[in-house]
Amino acid sequence: xxNFRFTHFLTxxxxxDRDLTDQILSHCSRKEVRKGTxxxxxxxxxxxxFFVEKGLLKQYAVDKKGxxxxxxxxxxxxxxxxxESEYFDQASSYFIESIEDSEIFxxxxxxxxxxxxxxxxxxxxxxFLLHRHIRSLQKRxxxxxxxxxxxxxxxxxxxxxxxxxxxxxxxxxSYLGITPESLSRVRKELADxxxxxx
Amino acid sequence: xxNFRFTHFLTxxxxxDRDLTDQILSHCSRKEVRKGTxxxxxxxxxxxxFFVEKGLLKQYAVDKKGxxxxxxxxxxxxxxxxxESEYFDQASSYFIESIEDSEIFxxxxxxxxxxxxxxxxxxxxxxFLLHRHIRSLQKRxxxxxxxxxxxxxxxxxxxxxxxxxxxxxxxxxSYLGITPESLSRVRKELADxxxxxx
DNA sequence: CGCCGAGTTGAACTGAATCAAGAAACGTGG
DNA sequence: CCACGTTTCTTGATTCAGTTCAACTCGGCG
Numbered sequence: 226x227x228n229f230r231f232t233h234f235l236t237x238x239x240x241x242d243r244d245l246t247d248q249i250l251s252h253c254s255r256k257e258v259r260k261g262t263x264x265x266x267x268x269x270x271x272x273x274x275f276f277v278e279k280g281l282l283k284q285y286a287v288d289k290k291g292x293x294x295x296x297x298x299x300x301x302x303x304x305x306x307x308x309e310s311e312y313f314d315q316a317s318s319y320f321i322e323s324i325e326d327s328e329i330f331x332x333x334x335x336x337x338x339x340x341x342x343x344x345x346x347x348x349x350x351x352x353f354l355l356h357r358h359i360r361s362l363q364k365r366x367x368x369x370x371x372x373x374x375x376x377x378x379x380x381x382x383x384x385x386x387x388x389x390x391x392x393x394x395x396x397x398x399s400y401l402g403i404t405p406e407s408l409s410r411v412r413k414e415l416a417d418x419x420x421x422x423x
Numbered sequence: 424x425x426n427f428r429f430t431h432f433l434t435x436x437x438x439x440d441r442d443l444t445d446q447i448l449s450h451c452s453r454k455e456v457r458k459g460t461x462x463x464x465x466x467x468x469x470x471x472x473f474f475v476e477k478g479l480l481k482q483y484a485v486d487k488k489g490x491x492x493x494x495x496x497x498x499x500x501x502x503x504x505x506x507e508s509e510y511f512d513q514a515s516s517y518f519i520e521s522i523e524d525s526e527i528f529x530x531x532x533x534x535x536x537x538x539x540x541x542x543x544x545x546x547x548x549x550x551f552l553l554h555r556h557i558r559s560l561q562k563r564x565x566x567x568x569x570x571x572x573x574x575x576x577x578x579x580x581x582x583x584x585x586x587x588x589x590x591x592x593x594x595x596x597s598y599l600g601i602t603p604e605s606l607s608r609v610r611k612e613l614a615d616x617x618x619x620x621x
Numbered sequence: 622c623g624c625c626g627a628g629t630t631g632a633a634c635t636g637a638a639t640c641a642a643g644a645a646a647c648g649t650g651g
Numbered sequence: 652c653c654a655c656g657t658t659t660c661t662t663g664a665t666t667c668a669g670t671t672c673a674a675c676t677c678g679g680c681g
Contacts, residue, residue: 394628
């Protein structure tokens with residue numbers, strides 16, 4: 226038996242039996258990609274979802290001024306999909322790019338469609354993923370509407386302590402919707418306050 | 424045969440057959456609620472999804488300072504659900520409130536669960552709704568990260584021209600993540616520019 | 622060693638918030 | 652149908668969080 230995180234993900238998280246898991250694995254290709262590889266470019270139709278066996282991906286939009294705005298990160302054990310492009314079969318408005326050397330399982334969208342039709346457990350798991358996704362998106366909207374940069378940053382390091390260490394600050398700033406300079410100042414401010422309180 | 428929008432929604436949009444539609448209708452209660460009625464309060468577990476037969480609902484979060492932040496509106500023909508609370512069976516962090524006198528179909532969450540198990544078409548439709556929801560949430564995040572107030576407002580009146588007329592500006596401001604005063608100034612600025620260009 | 626990208630810091634600027642006060646629109650009851 | 656209070660919208664003055672642009676520091680790497 227192989228020992229991929231992806232296998233574990235399919236059996237333990239998605240609760241699929243070994244047969245189905247093997248079947249899925251045999252239809253997915255595993256690729257090693259270097260840092261800075263594009264898995265999807267804006268304007269393309271997405272052909273795959275990506276499971277991150279190792280490494281780290283980012284999904285982002287680029288605005289008129291050429292600035293990146295990160296929608297989400299995907300570290301090991303995460304599934305990265307552009308649901309929008311995949312489901313509606315539209316050109317994507319996002320980029321997906323690796324920000325570390327990574328090992329990625331490419332899951333063909335047709336395979337997903339097939340599974341979605343064939344297997345109840347797969348449907349249930351997909352549903353879980355969708356709802357979890359919605360929950361996190363909603364939280365971010367509410368935060369962007371109401372919370373100042375400092376609070377959003379504190380929440381980020383709380384929620385993703387691992388990412389805080391691995392991801393360059395520029396990217397965290399982009400995720401939070403502020404400039405790198407501002408994030409640097411927020412951090413300085415926090416450090417100063419922390420020092421004076423002890 | 425009754426003549427509800429809800430009926431039409433179930434047959435034409437969700438592609439359910441008449442039998443199933445009738446069955447659903449018989450399990451849902453239709454209520455007339457006055458403007459300002461709470462259908463859900465933060466901290467409660469949601470028991471129903473709501474189909475808006477007539478009128479207008481808002482879903483919003485309240486921050487520490489007591490400010491409302493509107494996540495979405497639901498006018499006639501829309502389904503309003505707190506997917507988060509419903510799916511994860513958690514206390515909701517949102518309020519749902521009518522902002523016009525409205526007619527609402529209350530769809531019990533257990534009924535939805537049943538249907539989700541029993542009927543393929545229902546599953547497919549629910550899936551469609553989830554993906555559409557994700558698409559709109561993602562768009563908003565990207566906008567909140569990158570676009571200035573004026574651009575967000577222009578997009579709003581483009582996307583929801585009907586709401587622009589019906590909803591008090593205060594609410595639009597809250598949806599856009601700015602103060603009513605700022606929205607008023609954005610509008611003035613737009614009007615001034617428009618006048619000088621003609 | 623020298624370059625290069627990431628992070629920091631400073632100064633000037635700007636979009637939006639806040640606070641406060643009026644004006645307009647609206648619904649309700651007399 | 653008018654008078655009233657309430658809510659919504661506008662306008663002004665001030666403040667503030669975050670941006671922009673530019674210069675400088677630091678650590679890694681060829």
